[in-house]
Structures are given as C-alpha cells and as structure tokens.
Amino acid sequence: MRATVLVRPKAGILDPQGEAVESSLRQLGFPVEEARVGRVIDLDVQAASAGEARGEIERMCERLLANPLIESYEIEVGG
Amino acid sequence: MSEVTPRIAVLVFPGSNDDRDAAWALTALGADVRLVWHAEQELPLVDAVVLPGGFSYGDYLRCGAIARFSPAMQAVTAFAGEGGLVLGICNGFQILCEAGLLPGVLRPNASLEFVCADVPVRVERADTPFTTRCEPGQELVIPVKHGEGCYHAPEDLDDDQVVFRYARGANPNGSERDIAGVVNVDGHVLGLMPHPEHAVDPLLGPGDGALVLASLVDAARERLYARA
Numbered sequence: 277m278r279a280t281v282l283v284r285p286k287a288g289i290l291d292p293q294g295e296a297v298e299s300s301l302r303q304l305g306f307p308v309e310e311a312r313v314g315r316v317i318d319l320d321v322q323a324a325s326a327g328e329a330r331g332e333i334e335r336m337c338e339r340l341l342a343n344p345l346i347e348s349y350e351i352e353v354g355g
Numbered sequence: 356m357s358e359v360t361p362r363i364a365v366l367v368f369p370g371s372n373d374d375r376d377a378a379w380a381l382t383a384l385g386a387d388v389r390l391v392w393h394a395e396q397e398l399p400l401v402d403a404v405v406l407p408g409g410f411s412y413g414d415y416l417r418c419g420a421i422a423r424f425s426p427a428m429q430a431v432t433a434f435a436g437e438g439g440l441v442l443g444i445c446n447g448f449q450i451l452c453e454a455g456l457l458p459g460v461l462r463p464n465a466s467l468e469f470v471c472a473d474v475p476v477r478v479e480r481a482d483t484p485f486t487t488r489c490e491p492g493q494e495l496v497i498p499v500k501h502g503e504g505c506y507h508a509p510e511d512l513d514d515d516q517v518v519f520r521y522a523r524g525a526n527p528n529g530s531e532r533d534i535a536g537v538v539n540v541d542g543h544v545l546g547l548m549p550h551p552e553h554a555v556d557p558l559l560g561p562g563d564g565a566l567v568l569a570s571l572v573d574a575a576r577e578r579l580y581a582r583a
Contacts, residue, residue: 289507290529292467340424343417343453345460346507 277321277329282350283342284314317341326353359583360387361402361575366431366447368393368411368422373444373552377407380552384569385576393425402575402582403440404431406447408500408550418461418503419449428454440484440578441544442571445501448536448546457537457546458512462505465529471500473561475522476535476549483518483538484574485545488566495563497549499527504548506530506537516540519547 285291291312298311319336323329333351342349363386367374378388389399393411398404412421422428428450435441435456443451451457464470473496478489489495505528519536526533528548536547551564 290462290465290505292463292465292505292529296467340416340420343420343460345509346462 277323277326277353279319279321279329279333279351279353281317281319281333281337281341282314282352283317283337283347284349285312286346286348289346314347329353358385359576359579360385361572361579362387362389362400363403363405363572363575364389364391364398364401365405365407366391366393366427367407368409368425368446370411370413371407371409371446373408373446373550376550377405377444377552380555380564380568381405381572383555384565384572386572391427393422393427396426396430398427398430398434401434402578403442403571404434405571406431406441406443406450407552408445408447411446411450414446414503417453418446419451419453422446422450423454432456435539435544438541438543440571440574442485443544443546444550444552445499445504445548448548449503451544451546456544457539458516459506459508459534459537461503461548462507463503464501464505464527469500469502470504470527471498472527473498473554474527474535474549475525477520477522478518479520480515480518480538483542483545483570485538485567485570486518487573488570494522495549495554495566496561497551497554497564497567498560499549500553501528501548504528504530506534506548508532508534508537512537513540518545519549
C-alpha cells in the first residue's frame with residue numbers, strides 16, 4: 277500500500293532553509309510572507325488495510341522518520 | 356610510578372572521519388584505544404567510549420538518526436545505562452541526542468553555512484569527568500567544523516547540564532543559549548560540537564582540547580581502578 281509522510285519543522289522552530297527560500301522568492305518578485313521547508317517520504321508498505329498501514333507508519337515516524345522535539349508529521353495513505 | 360593504562364573504545368561508523376584523530380589524541384594522552392566497527396554487537400572491555408566526528412551514514416534523514424540504530428550503538432546505550440563514560444564529539448554529539456542519551460537536537464547552522472574555525476569556548480562546569488583538568492569559567496580555544504551544530508534545547512533543560520558555552524559573540528552556529536556541550540543528568544555522558552581531538556598537539560595550533568580528553572583519560576583510569 278502506498279503512503280506519503282510529510283515531515284515539517286514545528287511552528288516556532290527556527291527554519292533557516294525556509295528563510296533562505298523565502299528571501300530568494302522575494303528577490304524574484306514573488307509576494308511571499310513565509311516559507312517553511314520540510315521533507316516528503318513516499319512509502320510502499322505491506323498492510324492488509326489502510327488503518328493497519330497508518331498505525332505502522334505512525335510507529336515509523338515516532339522511531340525514525342521524525343524527531344518529535346522539532347518536527348511534526350502528517351500521514352496520507354492511499355492508492 | 357607507572358600509571359595504569361585505561362582502555363577507551365572509539366566507534367567507527369561508515370562516514371566517520373575523526374575516528375583516527377580521536378584514537379591518536381587519546382593514545383598520546385595515555386589511553387589504550389580500541390577502534391570498534393559499527394556492526395559489532397558488543398563492546399570490548401573498556402573504561403570509556405568515544406563517538407567521533409564525521410558524517411555517519413551520510414547524515415541521511417537527520418544527522419545521527421540512522422547511526423543510533425547501529426548494533427554498536429545498542430551496546431553503547433547499554434554501557435551508558437550502567438553508568439559508563441561516553442563522550443560524543445560533533446557527529447557523536449548528534450548521535451547521542453538522536454539516541455536519547457542526551458537532551459535536545461542539533462539542527463542546520465542558522466547561517467546555513469558550514470563553519471570551520473577555532474572558537475573560544477567557556478567551561479561552565481569543571482566537576483564533570485570530562486573537565487576536571489579545567490577551571491570553572493576557563494576559556495578554551497577549540498576548533499569547530501560542522502554544518503549542523505545549532506543546538507535546540509528542550510524547554511526543561513537544566514542549566515546545570517550545560518558544560519560548555521561559546522564565548523559571548525563567538526557562537527558559530529546559532530545554538531540556543533550559546534550551548535556548545537551538554538551532559539546527561541547523571542553526569543557521565545557528554546556531547547560537544549567543538550573538536551578537542553584536533554587541539555591536542557601545540558605544533559598544530561591551540562592545545563586546549565587536551566584538557567578535555569586528558570580529563571576523560573583520568574576518569575577512565577579511575578574506573579579501571581574501581582574495576583580492578
């Protein structure tokens with residue numbers, strides 16, 4: 277089963293990459309107020325149901341894919 | 356009087372690049388060093404462990420995030436669990452944070468630039484096994500070289516856990532509260548971004564790093580006496 281994990285820097289956490297992107301976009305003339313840079317992880321997971329896949333991926337996020345101190349994550353299961 | 360030689364393990368991960376320097380420096384300061392490959396399930400009988408700098412597993416995902424699950428790190432976690440002395444330098448610090456042996460996490464430098472410079476670092480505590488040869492408040496000059504050294508502290512980090520701080524105005528990476536090195540609550544696991552192993556021989560620059568590593572060798576020797 278295919279799934280996607282979005283990992284984002286938590287609100288309030290300094291994101292120098294996002295700041296650099298924001299400033300570059302402004303220099304290009306785009307009306308950008310803020311940019312935050314995270315990470316996308318596409319997975320193909322063995323699971324009998326979407327619910328089972330989601331539970332498994334949550335454990336992956338807690339153990340490895342995200343650092344809960346600085347990052348939040350969102351899981352999309354489908355396809 | 357001849358002193359006994361304590362044994363110190365230096366871990367080697369794929370992508371470690373300061374393991375040889377750490378081994379050289381610790382040997383020069385009187386330790387018997389054993390290099391331990393990351394795939395080893397067990398540590399040899401040692402009195403302390405050093406996690407060296409580098410880019411373990413390519414720093415993929417987050418620095419230190421993959422290395423923490425290596426077999427040798429399970430052994431280090433068990434060693435630390437029994438009160439063993441563990442020093443993490445740079446990438447070693449990042450690994451200890453990811454492994455939960457130290458609080459906080461190291462993030463990309465605020466400047467987004469790799470920094471390589473000798474920096475003044477203040478010793479906040481001289482009563483840890485890693486700083487007994489230093490004076491409280493002493494300023495050491497030790498090189499840093501990293502792209503991800505911006506320390507983010509958990510909200511409940513006790514100031515007593517801060518062992519090293521960048522001198523005022525010399526913070527090279529945007530670390531919160533100018534933190535350069537922290538120790539665990541029990542005081543036997545320390546991580547720092549500056550590289551003491553690169554500042555041991557005065558021929559090559561500042562020799563202040565020797566104070567940190569010699570303190571560790573002293574503490575390891577005491578452990579050896581206690582074990583004997």
